Amino acid sequence: MIRLSIPLRQALARLSLPVLIALAFGTMLLGKADAVLAERARMGLADLLAPIWSALQQPVATIREAGQEAEFLFNLRAENARLREENERLRRWQATALALEAENAMLQRQLSFVPEAAPAFQTARVVADGGGIYARAVLLGIGPNHGVRKGQIALDERGLVGRVTEVGLRSARVLLATDMNSRIPVVLESSRARAMMVGTNGARPRLQHWPEGSAPVEGDRVVTSAEAGAFPAGLPVGIVRRSEGGAPEVELFARLDRLDVVRLFDYGLAGILPPEAVTRPEPRPRR
């Protein structure tokens, strides 16, 4: 260790804070000027920590399940009544769906319709919260030789979750549909009117920019629109709800507060990415 005289050491100690504050400003400028470097640093750290977070998933999931179990037991009666009613309703729908499926198959045969290939998907586990105070995102732990690309679309078992914005070696970040920077072109299913679903960092994104005369109706189903080439048409998103102030919002099908596994779909689209994703989406690997 280098021995310094006491006054010099004191002077250095007093200087270190201002110097580091100046360095913090420098870091800010660097992060602003070279967004790719900042992104690489973040994904490097996420890659490093992803195995630790994955290992922690098991105990965390156990604790959460125990809490859920208690909640289930508490609500058993009400839940049972609700499920009975829902089952009754779904049975009627199942009959309708089977009839429609048969009719659809017949019509497709008559039109010699070429069906779209089922998109490839891979499943990934949510290992960490990838958002801060002002962002809503999750980090996925993925295997080393994954085919995950920027711009892929994440869905949970119910509906749209978000899009992949950053990809590392062992982790990927998904910007959730509720994030403030998320803008998703959607279609209101009953009126076929287009609109934009704008994230607010709250649980329910807002609807904006619908055409005049076809305002969103409470209870209307919302699906994605293929406009701008960022999403395929018709992915389930949510249901229109009115906020207390009367503004139309979307209650998402996906349960973003308890995500544990998401499916990443590769539709081969290269549309607009969120503003902080600076680099263009990588081209789809050739098969």
Place this chain on the structure above:
Amino acid sequence: MKGRPAPATGLLRQIDAVARAAFPTGLTALLMVLAAVPAGLPGLVPAVALPCIVFWAIFRPAALPPPAVFALGLLGDLLSFAPVGSGVLTLLVVAGLVTRWRRSLAQQSFLAVWLAYCGVALGAAALEWVLQVVLGWQLLPLAPGLYQVMLSAGLYPGLAWVLSRMHEAMSRAESAP
């Protein structure tokens, strides 16, 4: 004849001292990494970092040199995908101010320190908000910042209780011959 102290003991003692000096920073970093595990509470990473920084800055400033604060801030920024440098600056300013006030703060009751902490957290959230607005060049809502202040103010008593137990144990180990 005076015997020299055994070298192994000296080495052990040195390791002990180094471990004790690195403990506050290491524990804070570990808590931040653990806080990133999704638990249904967004924004837990910065809410965990601030109480630790303030506590060590008041009661054991020697264990939290400015470079360590810088590193912890950078870790927080990278973990929470905030603009790089905003958390660094916030934590450095907080650590600097609290270290300056520590003489008066360390003698206060727990409740007074907690109240002071709430003020510090409010100031830190305001600074963070301004930095995010300037760096991202878009107006952000105030509500998440206030939620952040309440979250970290609520976490402070629990964390401070655990940390003060550790601080006492470390002081005992230091005063032991």
